[in-house]
Amino acid sequence: MLNLLTAERIKIIRSKKFWIVLGILTILPIMQAVNSQITVNHGKELVQVIDTVINGATGILMIEKNGLTVLLIISAFICFFIGEEFQNGTIRNVLSLGRSRIHYYLSKFLMAALVSLFGVIVLTALGMISFTVVFGFGEVAEINHYFVFAIKSFITLYILILANVSVYVMIGFLTKNSGISLIWCFLYTIATGFLPDIFQQTSHFKQVTEWFTETFLFYSDFANPSHIAKYPEMVLVSLLTIVVSSTLGILCFNRTDIK
Amino acid sequence: MSETILKVRNISKRYRNTKALEKVSIEIKRGMIYGLIGENGAGKSTFMRTIMGLIKIDEGDIELFEQTGSKGLQHARRKIGQSIETPALYPDLTARENLKVQAANGGVSEREIDDLLRLMNLGNTGKKKAKNFSLGMRQRLAIALTLITNPEFLILDEPTNGLDPSGIVEMREIIQRLVTERGITVLLSSHLLDELSQVATHYGILHDGKLIHELSKEELSRETRQYIELETTEIQKAVVVLDELEIKDYEVVNGTRINIYEHIDDVAAINRSLVLADVNVLRIGTTRQKLEEYFLQLTGGNTHA
Numbered sequence: 342m343l344n345l346l347t348a349e350r351i352k353i354i355r356s357k358k359f360w361i362v363l364g365i366l367t368i369l370p371i372m373q374a375v376n377s378q379i380t381v382n383h384g385k386e387l388v389q390v391i392d393t394v395i396n397g398a399t400g401i402l403m404i405e406k407n408g409l410t411v412l413l414i415i416s417a418f419i420c421f422f423i424g425e426e427f428q429n430g431t432i433r434n435v436l437s438l439g440r441s442r443i444h445y446y447l448s449k450f451l452m453a454a455l456v457s458l459f460g461v462i463v464l465t466a467l468g469m470i471s472f473t474v475v476f477g478f479g480e481v482a483e484i485n486h487y488f489v490f491a492i493k494s495f496i497t498l499y500i501l502i503l504a505n506v507s508v509y510v511m512i513g514f515l516t517k518n519s520g521i522s523l524i525w526c527f528l529y530t531i532a533t534g535f536l537p538d539i540f541q542q543t544s545h546f547k548q549v550t551e552w553f554t555e556t557f558l559f560y561s562d563f564a565n566p567s568h569i570a571k572y573p574e575m576v577l578v579s580l581l582t583i584v585v586s587s588t589l590g591i592l593c594f595n596r597t598d599i600k
Numbered sequence: 601m602s603e604t605i606l607k608v609r610n611i612s613k614r615y616r617n618t619k620a621l622e623k624v625s626i627e628i629k630r631g632m633i634y635g636l637i638g639e640n641g642a643g644k645s646t647f648m649r650t651i652m653g654l655i656k657i658d659e660g661d662i663e664l665f666e667q668t669g670s671k672g673l674q675h676a677r678r679k680i681g682q683s684i685e686t687p688a689l690y691p692d693l694t695a696r697e698n699l700k701v702q703a704a705n706g707g708v709s710e711r712e713i714d715d716l717l718r719l720m721n722l723g724n725t726g727k728k729k730a731k732n733f734s735l736g737m738r739q740r741l742a743i744a745l746t747l748i749t750n751p752e753f754l755i756l757d758e759p760t761n762g763l764d765p766s767g768i769v770e771m772r773e774i775i776q777r778l779v780t781e782r783g784i785t786v787l788l789s790s791h792l793l794d795e796l797s798q799v800a801t802h803y804g805i806l807h808d809g810k811l812i813h814e815l816s817k818e819e820l821s822r823e824t825r826q827y828i829e830l831e832t833t834e835i836q837k838a839v840v841v842l843d844e845l846e847i848k849d850y851e852v853v854n855g856t857r858i859n860i861y862e863h864i865d866d867v868a869a870i871n872r873s874l875v876l877a878d879v880n881v882l883r884i885g886t887t888r889q890k891l892e893e894y895f896l897q898l899t900g901g902n903t904h905a
Contacts, residue, residue: 348704355693430688434745435705437652437755439677598655 345440345448353452362418362456366464369410370403374471381476389482389564397473398481399564401491403465404498408558409534411461412505416526419453419509424519432599446591450510457506461499481564494563497572504554504579504586505530511590517597534559554579603630604666605753605785606651611660613646613809620646622809623660628753628787628802633779635800636789637895643809644789645685648755651787652682665752678706681746682755687738688745691731695722695741698730699748706749716744720774736767743774747782754778756788760795772799793895807899824894828860828867831882832874841877845870856882 353359373394377387387395393406404411426432435445484490509526516522533555540546541560550556557575561568606628613621621643628634638644649655651662653673661668664676689698699713717723720740725733730741739759746754759775760768776799778784790796796803803820805813815823832838838858842850847870849861863870864886871884 344704344707348701351697351701351704352690352693355690355697357692429690430684430686431690432688433652433654433682433684434688434702436654437677437680437682438706438749439653439674439680440705441674596656599649600654 342444342448345435345444346451348435349448349452353456356422358418358421359456362414362460363463365414366411366460367467369407370400370464370468371471373406373468374475377472378475387476390562393562393564394468394472396476396479397469398479398487400469400472401465401494402498402563403468404461404495404502405558405561405563406468407464408555409530411464411502412530412534412555412558413527415453415457415460415502415506416509416530417523418456419506420513420522420526421519422453422456423449423510423513424517424522427517427599428519436599442595443591446510446514446587446594449513450507450587453506453510454503457502458499461502465495483566484564490569493569493572497575498558498563500576500579501554501558504582507583507586507590511586511593514590514594514597530555552578554582604628604663605630605632606787607663608647608651609661609663611647611650611657611662613643613650613655613657619809621650621657624806624809624811625660626804626811626814628785630752630785631779631783631801633775633786633788633799633801635796635803636787636806637791637793637796637803638789638806639791639899642791642806644791644806645757646809647806648682648684648757648787648789651755652680652684653677654684678749679752680755681749681751681753682757683739683742683746683759684755684757685761687742689730689738689741692729694727694729695725695733695744698741699744702745702748708749712748712750716747719747720744721770735762736764736770739763739767739771740774747778752784754784754786754788756786758790759788760790768795775799792892794892805895805898813898820894825861826864826886828864828870828884829887830858830860830870830874830884831856832858833880833882837877837879838874841874841879842870845873 377392381387389395389399393402394400436442481487481490508529512525512529513522516525533553537550537553537556537560540550554575557571557578561571563569604627606626609625610623611621612619612623624643624647636644636647646655650657651664662673664673665679667673667676690701693701695717696713699716700710703710703713720743722737722740722744725737730738733741743756743759756775760771763771775786775788779786788796788800797820801817803815804811830838833856835852835855835858839852842860847860847862851859851861853859860870867884867886871881874881
C-alpha cells in the first residue's frame with residue numbers, strides 16, 4: 342500500500358491537473374476578497390448569512406462559501422486521476438504485478454482525499470488571510486470560543502467534502518472513463534445539491550434530503566448555533582456515505598474486467 | 601525436467617454471447633519463448649489478461665510458478681512483467697519518471713533505471729515526455745517498465761505492432777537478448793506467424809478462442825521447410841532410385857507423390873537418375889509451404905491472418 346502511495350505521489354507532483362486545481366483554489370479566495378471590497382466600496386454591506394465570509398474570522402467558512410466550486414473542481418480532478426489510468430492502460434502495470442485491487446482502490450481514494458485536504462487548506466488559509474487584510478480579522482457573531490469553533494467547522498466541512506470525494510472515486514472506478522465519470526459526477530453534484538431545495542418544500546421528502554451531504558453543505562449556515570449543533574449528524578451522514586460508496590466501489594472494481 | 605512456469609487447464613471466458621476462450625490448455629516451461637498466434641479476435645489478448653488476473657475466467661485452472669488459488673497467483677504475479685497491446689505509459693512523464701512510478705508500484709529499488717534506459721536505447725531521452733516519443737520508443741519504454749521489477753516471465757502482446765521494419769528487427773533482438781542474458785521465459789503474441797517464427801521456440805495457434813494446434817520450432821520448420829515435390833505414376837521404382845542415391849529423408853505422400861526433404865539443390869541430378877532408371881516423371885521441382893499458408897491451412901483460410 343505504501344509503495345502504491347509512493348507511485349501516486351510521483352504522478353501527482355508531475356500532474357498538470359493537480360497544479361491547475363491548486364492554482365484555482367489559490368486565486369479564488371484572493372479574488373473573492375477583492376470582489377467583496379469592491380462591493381463594500383459601492384455602498385453595500387456584507388451580511389454573514391448571505392455572503393458567508395465577511396472578515397478574517399469567518400474566512401474559516403471558505404469551504405461553505407465555495408461548496409459547489411470546490412466540489413466541481415475536485416470531481417473533475419478525480420475523474421481524470423482515475424479515468425486516465427484505465428484509458429492509458431497504466432492500471433494494468435499495477436494490477437498485473439499482483440497488487441491487491443482493494444489496496445489500489447484505497448490508494449486512489451487516499452490520494453484524492455489528501456489532494457482535497459491540501460486544496461481546502463490552501464483555500465481556507467488564503468481566504469482568512471486575504472479577508473483579514475481587506476476587512477480585518479473581526480469575529481463570528483454568537484461564537485465565544487473561536488478556536489474550537491474554527492477547528493470543528495473546518496473538520497466538519499472537510500468531512501462533508503470527503504464524502505463527495507468518496508462518491509467521485511466510486512464513480513471513477515465504475516465508469517472507467519474520464520469523460521463519462523465527469524458527466525456522472527457533475528450530475529450527482531448538481532442533483533444532490535439543488536434537488537433538496539425543492540424537496541425541502543414538502544414535509545414528506547425533507548427527511549430524505551438529510552441523507553445527502555450536499556444538503557448540509559449548501560443549505561446550512563455554519564456560523565449559526567442551531568446548525569452548529571447538527572455537526573455530529575453531518576459527520577455521521579458523511580461517514581456513512583464514505584463507507585457505503587467505498588464498499589460499493591471496491592465490490593464492483595473487484596468484479597471488473599480490465600481491458 | 602525444466603520447471604513449469606505457467607500451466608493453464610481448460611480455461612474458458614465468455615463475454616455475453618461470445619466465447620472469447622474455450623477450454624484452452626497451455627504449458628510453458630522455463631526458458632521457452634512461447635509464441636501465441638491467431639488472427640485479430642482469436643483470444644490472444646484475453647488469454648494473456650486472464651494470466652495477469654486482469655479478467656476473471658469462467659472456468660478452468662491457472663497455475664503460475666506452481667502457485668494456484670487467488671492468493672497464490674497474486675503472489676506469483678510479482679514475478680511477471682507485461683506489455684499488452686498499446687504501451688501503457690504516463691504520457692506527461694519522462695522515461696525515467698515512468699520507470700520510477702513502476703519501480704514504486706513493484707516495491708523495488710530505482711537503481712536499475714539507468715541500466716534499463718541504456719539497454720533500451722532510451723538513455724538520451726532526457727526531459728522528453730513519453731507522449732512525444734515515437735511508437736518504437738514507447739514500445740521499448742514499455743518493455744523497460746516490465747523489466748524494472750526483474751521478472752522471470754514476460755508477457756508481450758503484439759510487441760511489434762505498428763513498428764517499421766527496423767523497429768521490428770530491434771524489438772526481436774531485444775527479446776532474444778532478454779532470454780539469453782537474463783534467462784527470462786517469454787509468452788508473446790502476434791497475428792504474423794512469419795514474424796514469430798524468428799524468435800519463438802514453441803507455438804500455440806488460437807482460432808475462435810480455441811487452441812487448435814501446438815508445435816515446437818523444429819516441428820514447425822519440418823512442416824514448412826523447403827522440399828522437392830516429385831509426381832510420378834511409378835512410386836515403387838522411384839523409391840528404389842532414391843535409395844540408390846542414398847536419400848533417406850523423404851515421404852511418400854500418396855500413390856503419385858513423394859516429398860524429398862534433402863538434396864534440395866540436386867533436382868536436376870535426381871531427375872536424371874529417375875529418367876535413366878526409366879521412371880515416368882510427371883513433374884519434379886522444389887517447393888515450400890509458406891508460414892502464412894500453413895497458418896491459413898490450420899485456421900481454415902481466414903484471410904485476416
